[in-house]
Amino acid sequence: MKIVIPGGTGQVGAILDRALTAQGHEVVVLTRSPRGARQVHWDGATLGDWARQIDGSDVVINLAGRSVSCRYTPENLDVMMRSRVDSARVVGEAIAKAVRPPRVWMQMSTATIYAHRFDAANDEDGGVLGGGEDGVPGYWSYSVRIARNWEAAQERAVTPHTRKVALRSALVLSPDRGGVFDVLSWLARLGLGGPVAGGRQYVSWIHDRDFVRAVCFLIDRDDLAGAVNLAAPGALPQREFMRALRSAWRMPVGLPATRSMAEVGAFVLRSDTELLLKSRRVAPGRLCAAGFTFDLPQWRDAVGDLALRRRRGGRPAR
Numbered sequence: 207m208k209i210v211i212p213g214g215t216g217q218v219g220a221i222l223d224r225a226l227t228a229q230g231h232e233v234v235v236l237t238r239s240p241r242g243a244r245q246v247h248w249d250g251a252t253l254g255d256w257a258r259q260i261d262g263s264d265v266v267i268n269l270a271g272r273s274v275s276c277r278y279t280p281e282n283l284d285v286m287m288r289s290r291v292d293s294a295r296v297v298g299e300a301i302a303k304a305v306r307p308p309r310v311w312m313q314m315s316t317a318t319i320y321a322h323r324f325d326a327a328n329d330e331d332g333g334v335l336g337g338g339e340d341g342v343p344g345y346w347s348y349s350v351r352i353a354r355n356w357e358a359a360q361e362r363a364v365t366p367h368t369r370k371v372a373l374r375s376a377l378v379l380s381p382d383r384g385g386v387f388d389v390l391s392w393l394a395r396l397g398l399g400g401p402v403a404g405g406r407q408y409v410s411w412i413h414d415r416d417f418v419r420a421v422c423f424l425i426d427r428d429d430l431a432g433a434v435n436l437a438a439p440g441a442l443p444q445r446e447f448m449r450a451l452r453s454a455w456r457m458p459v460g461l462p463a464t465r466s467m468a469e470v471g472a473f474v475l476r477s478d479t480e481l482l483l484k485s486r487r488v489a490p491g492r493l494c495a496a497g498f499t500f501d502l503p504q505w506r507d508a509v510g511d512l513a514l515r516r517r518r519g520g521r522p523a524r
């Protein structure tokens with residue numbers, strides 16, 4: 207197949223590019239800074255020559271969006287929103303104009319769309335969308351709004367010959383250098399991987415191998431459209447998540463951090479505490495109902511595999 211990945215130069219793009227190329231597919235990445243023959247320039251907002259890559263392709267997987275690991279200043283929030291909504295809109299325009307449109311358009315979304323909750327997991331049918339929770343900082347609702355507008359941009363596109371899937375993905379964990387797992391491992395190995403603000407908040411995650419398998423499953427399954435959760439069934443509280451990570455690195459201690467210590471840490475790392483404190487409890491309802499089985503459904507096994515591969519080197523995340 208010819209698979210076009212707008213925004214495919216980042217962490218998730220590297221995982222997909224590597225795996226899909228190894229499977230023998232032709233992968234083309236759309237980026238604002240092309241390097242090499244398989245990367246094509248686009249600006250993520252307006253139609254251009256790049257749209258010819260989409261015409262005649264089989265699959266489009268749009269990952270573009272400004273990184274969310276930043277301080278949530280009004281400027282950054284605005285770019286986070288626009289880079290997602292504009293890129294989804296313009297990908298939809300390119301597909302609508304294509305003489306030979308792709309069979310499927312996967313649009314990245316996020317598990318952050320769901321409410322901050324502890325009591326039960328959010329699946330696609332019974333799950334609660336976020337934005338109206340009590341007792342959480344008001345600005346958290348902005349991330350939910352980004353996710354909703356992102357999905358709405360895909361829904362609005364008129365692409366009658368192209369199936370649309372929104373990937374509500376949890377943290378995608380791979381051993382690549384500079385990726386999320388690498389950063390968490392580094393903290394754990396420094397003895398800083400303890401519970402944050404009590405550690406009750408759930409962490410949803412998906413192992414890189416299962417992420418690729420789920421994307422391939424969704425490419426093949428013509429009966430599946432709309433929002434699909436990409437998260438292992440084994441979401442768990444942050445304190446247990448970090449305990450297993452420490453144990454994979456044989457680190458006996460993990461200093462706990464209070465909410466205000468997390469604020470200082472996030473400030474130093476130029477990030478935001480929402481990424482640490484929001485309880486993301488997500489279940490892969492539609493994938494499981496469709497018969498998908500996870501190779502690594504539980505964190506203890508997944509973290510063992512990731513740490514082993516990381517010890518063997520890991521590749522750069524981007």
Ligand SMILES: NC(=O)c1ccc[n+]([C@@H]2O[C@H](COP(=O)([O-])OP(=O)(O)OC[C@H]3O[C@@H](n4cnc5c(N)ncnc54)[C@H](OP(=O)(O)O)[C@@H]3O)[C@@H](O)[C@H]2O)c1
Nearest residue numbers: 213215216217218237238250270271272273289375377378
């Ligand atoms: N990583 C995860 O665990 C995870 C989980 C759930 C959802 N997601 C979402 O999945 C997508 C990919 O994740 P990732 O970790 O691979 O992100 P990433 O490493 O930050 O890469 C995102 C890509 O988006 C492009 N981009 C950045 N700012 C842009 C802008 N203003 N306009 C157009 N394109 C822009 C960049 O490509 P160029 O600079 O080459 O143009 C970059 O390679 C993101 O939208 C992210 O929010 C990620």
